[in-house]
Amino acid sequence: MSVLVAGAGPAGLLVAAELALAGVGVRVVDRLPARSAFCRGFTLNARSLELLDRRGLAGRFLAEGPTVPFTMFADPSRPLDLTTLASDHPYVLGIPQTRTEELLEQWLAELGVPVEWGHEVVGLRAGDTGVDVTLAPGGTVRADYLVGCDGSRSTVRKLAGIGFPGTDATRFGLLADVELADPEALPFGMTTGVDGTVFAIPRPGYLRVVIDEPHPPEDRDTPVTLDYFQRQLDRVLGYRVELRAPRWLSRFSDAARQADRYVAGRVMLAGDAAHVHPPAGAVGVNVALADAMNLGWKLAATVRGHAPAGLLGTYDDERRSSGAVVLRTTRAQSVLGDPDPRLDPVRELLAELAALPQVNDYLVELVTGVGTRYDMGVPGEHPWLGRLVPDLGLVVDGEPTSLARLLRPGRPVLLWFAERPPRVPGTVVLCRAECPVHPGIEGILVRPDGFAAWISTAADPQPQSTLDAALATWCAPPPSLAG
Template sequence: MTSTHRTNDDTCETYDVVVAGGGPVGLFLAGELRLGGANVLVVERLEEVDVTIKAGGINTAGAVALYRRGLLPELAEAWERNRWRLQAFLGDRAADAPATPPDSPAAPPAPDSPAAPPAPDAPRTPPKFAGHFAGIMMRGDLFDDSDPAFADIGPADRVGLGVPQADLERILAARADRLGVEVRRGVELTGFDAGEDGVLIHLGTGRPVRAGWLVGCDGGRSTVRKLAGFGFPGSEPEITGYQAVVEMSGGERLGKGWNTTDVGTYVNGPFPGRILTVEFDGPPADRSAPVTAEELQAALRRVSGVPEVTVHEVHSSTRFTDNARQADTYRRGRVLLAGDAAHVHSPFGGQGLNLGLGDAMNLGWKLAAVARGRAPESLLDSYTAERHPVGAWVLDWTRAQVAVMRPDRHARALRRVVTDLALTREGTTYLVGQISGVRQRYDLPGDHPLTGGSAPDLEFSDGTRLGERLRDGRAVLLDLADDPKLRARAEEYGDRVDVVTAVCPGRPELTGLLVRPDGFTAWAEDGDEDHSDGLDDALARWFVATADRARG
């Protein structure tokens, strides 16, 4: 379907970037592109927000990214709307008993069923959850929050854990609208012709549109990925899983939370009517066929061993497997991939949505700069270089969980060993660090401990925080020692880098910090050290000086 001819049809509507797919990743990416000044069109085949049960929460890294764009109040409000349901379901458990963590795939409210406020006598807030690995619950009281990886996360810590994907999509759709993103729903990309200077994109509704760049955010069965010819290697599936919100009876004997049996794994909760089953009998014959109440009931009875449980009605449901694949590159010419279009895996641990948000945050500012002529195309090479290793790690993380969940004798022996390790202070802290995403780093030049990691949410003497300075999607150079020479080095990047002089009482040793628009640290300096060459290199690496752009 793709070709190399030039896209010079002047009768077409023209955009800097077209994003195929209007789910959370596509909408978040579109907002990032608009912050960078790009003219963006999002095309989405669904006419309404997809309320099918999917991811049930956002990890710490995802919440931090959204906080940096000013969306923390909306996240907190969504969590408050859903928290009472978790409280009601888990309120009768012992305070120290493990339970389904909010960051596992969880249920949105049933369609047309509004969330209700907590009753006056609602049960107390359940204990703080630390997460799970393959359904092995980790206790919050074993988590060592003095771990440096969790220092200075700021107010985003744990806010998003109970926000279902449908709620997040609505939040991001409203943000895209505020930023002026054009979103066309009920419109499907059917093909495209990619040339050296742009992409002609064919839509099912009639006249094609033209764009400088096309990004596929159109899910695991991505049309963009297939038509562009991306390689998609990986491992074959071995499970059939169901996730659903149902009306059922006879489930009094079902254990709450994650349960391992001789057949497989099932989950009951963390909201009433939310169920999940996993069987190791190979992938489903037809993943796209409607999921029936009878099918769910049979799977739940087999795995749980509770023959009297009966499913009466299905509000939302989906099948899934542990098919784990990743695009060989995230860019082919003027076509790029993000989110599930770039990588697919099982939902265990709730990593997929968060991985996609990270893709969008990394790509948005870079592609906007290239599309608007403020940076060379070579800047986009860093997208695959930085995000592909993170995606590969997530695939292995989910594969490891499947290995520990298998019902055979060897896997069950391994599970007992992993459980013992997970329920130690060191094991819990390690696993939480991985699940939360706070340990993600990029391989950037420089030997300062902060370089390459997500920047700490520094609190300044005036009460403001670094995260608040990143809302407009621009880079920030922090001058924490009132150093005119430091500030002068960023003058030629003035329209790309905000220079902030501030005092940070909590980090007196830190004198300078260059934070990219995605919130990752590109350069840092302590005390009287002179790393000015490193700052010059970092500025030149990520941004093109005004004079150089004028000459270009």
Template sequence: MTVENTLELEHLEHPDHDVVVAGGGPVGLMLACELRLGGARVAVLERRTDIDPTLKAGGINQTTAEALYRRGLLPRAAEAQERRLAEYREALAALGGGRLTVPPKFAGHFAGIPLSAELLDAADPAFDGAGPAGEVGAVLQQDVERILGERAEELGVDVRRGVELTGFDAGADAVEAYTSAGRLRTGWLVGCDGGRSLVRKHAGFAFPGTDPEITGRQAVAEMTGTEGLRYGWNRTEHGTYAFGPMPGRFLTVEFDGPPADREAPVTREELEESLRRVSGADVRIQAVHSATRFTDNARQADRYRAGRVLLAGDAAHVHSPFGGQGLNLGIGDAMNLGWKLAAVVRGEAPDALLDTYTAERHPLGAWVLRWTRAQIALMRTDPHAGALREIVAELMETVTATTFLVKKISGVWHRYDLPGPGHPLTGRSAPDLALADGTRLADHLHGGRGLLLDLAGDAAVTDPARGYAARVDTRTVPAASPEETAALLVRPDGVVAWATDEPADAKGLEEALSTWFGAAA
């Protein structure tokens, strides 16, 4: 045990927690915050004593920005974004500008083929209703983890750094967890412990998928000879490399199979040799500030729950980082699971509610695996892949294709297949409606509770929710501008569970309330 994380062994052996979360990265912390908002007593076990500074995800998509927004954390994310952009501008100024410039509004890439923001149809209905969340995206993974760590502390989450889960025994009524600092008895255990998850392996989850065929390397380094590198994404006969947008940042992809030793340190020599091989440039690396190695191993747990043990984030699904889906997919898992598990812990919902976690999130995880595999296929160096890549690149020069791909990358296309009357909003992320009282819909979700928003002032809509006052906030307020929707029920994760366009039409509302919030009081 470290000095700053000294824990009384007696306390560890006699805990009083409803949920133990293994892993204190962004996904584990997000889940812990959601559980705490829902009234659960939760402990987070994280073997690291501080945030991992290794180069990781460089941005968040709209679904993650919405998650932070709905919990009142968007201003912190916006501040982190501005700080990052300021550092970038400062670095460019120190270099005298050169060939690197401040990038345009982020549009992303597919298999290293850039997506032009100028071809994006921003008027597409899928992009409607994002509100302020639509303006935040350039937030580093470390900043997301820092923000969530601060929030966890504010909520009173028991985060135990320097403590590692070493094993567990799961029974019908509880889980006995063994840690590097003693034992913990808990009602539920959630594995947010990464792609090599101990929780997943020990619980016996099947983890089918495809084996890796690449070795990828990403780094920020001090280099000479960069005049021979082309800015952005580049495919060569030896692989793919990317240079920028931050000065000194590069990535290489080689189709020579996975690394012999994933645990071996990434050396300066390894990075230099890879960049020289792929790019053909006479690059020399003097110093490495951050480096990581990755593959395209793509696997997904067959289910996300086994009794009192659940999985989220990379513990449930692994894939290559192309398209930036990993962090965002994990945050979505945490948002979906947190309020449901908290409701079960409080006794306000049956265990069956947890079955909807796998039902809703597993298809999205499977899609991400397909999405990343498709990109690997287009990045291969053989002539067949090259011919297909040329066709896809031509398609991506159209507004239709660019808009389609950006909708996928941003997550705005996500929709759950929920029961009830078929309304266009049901199962989708709630639009961030501006309301006549000066608030927005997201302002009413900070507490992690359900929301029944009555825009037409109809007692027929609000009356069925009277028995749910402890779980669902009811707000009767018109929209700031005319809306087709008369009322909508929003789950704590921001997903619309029920909606109607007809004033005084509450058909299906009682069923939606009981489905997602249990029996009325």
């Protein structure tokens, strides 16, 4: 087996699918006996939908729930407008995380890889040529690479000795998926009580109730019982709203930590295993998918032997700096959510700023990840360079198509709109295309994850040497095809 993926959450499922798509042998194990029925997240954002679109999958997800053209930064009462977001999907999709995972698992099964439930990673020994991974049950198996997608308490991260520096929790919250004895007793949205606020979010067949927990027990792993949650809710409200039929009771915090390496030799981390942050903005699934999409094709090229030197290292560079932005953004929102009245002037000022279109646009690019720009190491002034290229409408061989469609096989694509196309390595799809909406573009090298690695335009022409440099950085040819 080439790659073992630990964890069948969003990160593990997508990274495994990317590997399978590239023809790499992959196993996915998860310690749970079956997918958990508890649903944590309920959203997919613009960036996730764009990425899923590059594999022809967005439609499956969009069929599952409503979309809303707004998101938030810190203050749920002042939504940010997404309609001006430079995205193919300028909205948030409401979809239970469990359903997202089911759809990803289905995609993985279509690619021939079943999830192996009930197998926990309990040991690993990484060497220069592979990783010996101990599974319980299952014994020791050998993989060329191990990807730890095993969540915030990642065993893989700990066993690999990867540091997880950051800040400890200072604020705690409680969450209860419950029903109300009297359905009218608590309105949806925010209710201000005598000792804090209550958020009541309608979910299919139940209510998610979220409150602060100013004095958590010494042992933060103490299970949250319905009785305990009821008492905390009564305290916040100052009156009793009777809860019943608990489905899931949980505690969360504003702890923020990030792995000090995402790649440690033959062991990699993605998703919550690599970063934890305050829940503000509900982005964890989305960041996990962005990690997976960035890692998958790079690891696949490495396994298949045609990766340029250092390609895996760019996963570490790109996603660790993106993760740092997520930590900063969620921490900022968490601070702004502190009920301390001394923060009121800051909140008011931010609300005034966010009402300005430019600030709105800046914030929505930040919280959705749509503003993500990687350093491609080549010159160029085009605004798409280093960013996800929009799903361009194209004409190829007289037939209409689109960039997202061309990217479905997960290979790099050189779109060439001018005369005399260059020679490219055999791993790259060279596509002579017309792009009626953007007639000034001469060529774009698009990585398998949809990011522009090189662009030449009539206004900003780039010499062949810069294209060669980009090809050598992202898509070196297999030795048999070199030269």
